[in-house]
Amino acid sequence: MKTWICVPLIALALAGCAGKTAYRDSCANGIDAAWHELDLAKAEGFAGNVSYSKALSLLTGAKTQQQFEAFEGCAKKAEKARFYIRESRAGR
Numbered sequence: 001m002k003t004w005i006c007v008p009l010i011a012l013a014l015a016g017c018a019g020k021t022a023y024r025d026s027c028a029n030g031i032d033a034a035w036h037e038l039d040l041a042k043a044e045g046f047a048g049n050v051s052y053s054k055a056l057s058l059l060t061g062a063k064t065q066q067q068f069e070a071f072e073g074c075a076k077k078a079e080k081a082r083f084y085i086r087e088s089r090a091g092r
Contacts, residue, residue: 030078
C-alpha cells in the first residue's frame with residue numbers, strides 16, 4: 001500500500017526538477033554570446049557608452065540568475081543585454 005503512495009510522489013518530485021531545465025541551454029548560450037559580443041564592443045571602443053553599461057549590468061544579473069537556476073529570467077536578461085550591446089556598437 002505504501003508503495004502505491006510513494007511512486008506518484010516520487011514521479012511528481014522528478015517532474016518538478018525537470019521543469020527547471022527548460023531554459024538552461026538558452027541561458028548558457030545567451031550569456032556566452034553576449035560576453036563575446038561585449039568583448040568585441042569593448043575592443044571597438046564603445047566601453048564608455050551607456051548601452052554598454054546597461055548590457056554589462058544585465059549580464060551580471062543573468063549570471064547570478066543562472067547560478068540560482070532561474071533559467072528563464074537569465075535567458076531574458078541575456079537577450080536584453082545582447083540588444084544593448086548592438087545599440088552600443090551602433091553608437092546609441
